[in-house]
Amino acid sequence: MKKIIVFLISLVVITSCATNKTSKAKITPAGTWDYSITGTPEGDFNGVMMVTELEKTFSAKMTSRGNELNIDNFTWDGVTTKVSGEINYTGYIVTLNATLSGDEMTGNMFVEGESFPFKANRKK
Numbered sequence: 001m002k003k004i005i006v007f008l009i010s011l012v013v014i015t016s017c018a019t020n021k022t023s024k025a026k027i028t029p030a031g032t033w034d035y036s037i038t039g040t041p042e043g044d045f046n047g048v049m050m051v052t053e054l055e056k057t058f059s060a061k062m063t064s065r066g067n068e069l070n071i072d073n074f075t076w077d078g079v080t081t082k083v084s085g086e087i088n089y090t091g092y093i094v095t096l097n098a099t100l101s102g103d104e105m106t107g108n109m110f111v112e113g114e115s116f117p118f119k120a121n122r123k124k
Helices: 004-020
Strands: 031-040 041-053 057-064 067-077 083-091 091-102 104-111 115-120
Touching: 031 104, 057 083, 083 104, 091 115
Parallel strands: none
Antiparallel strands: 031 041, 031 115, 041 057, 057 067, 067 083, 083 091, 091 104, 104 115
């Protein structure tokens, strides 16, 4: 009887450890981010990007220099951890492509064949 109890306790401990090791925190771009875009003809841009999630659908907007711009067609791929979207900036369509790694997002902004580095850090 004692061996059965020890076996059952061991089984419970092993099972709980296996569950903890395989469970991951949900990675998501939702939150508030400090971002920078560098090397543009208009200079560097810094601001805040806000990403919200409602029923597994994401939306985003960016603020900089007193302007607020929606990121249209904002998408999140949880498998590749990539975000993308489009911004209409003074008549130009600017495309965002970035990869999320923890609390950092890195990628590029593309407009008319030009590419500019994009980096964002999640606000805590």
